[in-house]
Amino acid sequence: MKSALERARARWERDATRGVPAWLRAKKAVEYAAALARAPLALRAVDELGEGVRTIGWPRIDNQGFMQIGSHTILRSVLVPVELATGRGARLEIGEGVSINYGASVGCLGHIVIGDRCRIGPYVMIVDSDFHDLYERTRTPPPRPVVLEADVWIGAKACVLPGVTIGRGSVVATGAVVTSDVAPFCVVAGVPARLQKALDPSRFIATSTHIEVRP
Numbered sequence: 001m002k003s004a005l006e007r008a009r010a011r012w013e014r015d016a017t018r019g020v021p022a023w024l025r026a027k028k029a030v031e032y033a034a035a036l037a038r039a040p041l042a043l044r045a046v047d048e049l050g051e052g053v054r055t056i057g058w059p060r061i062d063n064q065g066f067m068q069i070g071s072h073t074i075l076r077s078v079l080v081p082v083e084l085a086t087g088r089g090a091r092l093e094i095g096e097g098v099s100i101n102y103g104a105s106v107g108c109l110g111h112i113v114i115g116d117r118c119r120i121g122p123y124v125m126i127v128d129s130d131f132h133d134l135y136e137r138t139r140t141p142p143p144r145p146v147v148l149e150a151d152v153w154i155g156a157k158a159c160v161l162p163g164v165t166i167g168r169g170s171v172v173a174t175g176a177v178v179t180s181d182v183a184p185f186c187v188v189a190g191v192p193a194r195l196q197k198a199l200d201p202s203r204f205i206a207t208s209t210h211i212e213v214r215p
Helices: 004-017 022-042
Strands: 054-056 060-063 066-069 074-076 083-086 091-094 105-108 111-114 125-127 146-148 186-189 194-198
Touching: 004 022, 022 054, 060 066, 066 083, 083 091, 091 105, 105 111, 125 146
Parallel strands: 054 074, 060 083, 066 091, 083 105, 091 111, 105 125, 111 146
Antiparallel strands: 186 194
16 A cells, blocks of 8 residues: 555645646645644554544544554544544454544444445444443443445445444445445445445446455
């Protein structure tokens, strides 16, 4: 994967070929540098932080377990904070090149994995626990692992509930509630989420790293 400097240079050259004015390219470069510089402070509670992680704004981090964020991931807290939380003994693993948008909330009491190049839209909720028993509301039921495989795209205001695995390259539509496993390379929507269409894996390209991905 490219270094942060290589990625910044590539962005500059890409914008130049698109005719973006020099002053706007310079503004974007300053914002990019600021997001890089902010991350180590904003994410100081994270146990393992990869190279080139960026934070726009200030996320809310509550880490009582183990938290890992892979290289070149970005947390966009532009309107409201991104929230990442782990309970005691829990493990949250976020891969490389992930994008998490404002208002997204990840609550982990057991184990949550967000794979490489996943895109998490605004106000998405991902949890591995119901947090309260149906009958004994002061008791927390056992968590059930959640896995988002590589290149998953979660639309705005969608919810991913405990025990769910979402297969590689799949898309969860805006506002969907995912209560059961999703196969790779398909689109789901609705409450609860249901299959809408299958995607062609041979056409898929992981554009965030400019590397073609085949199943």
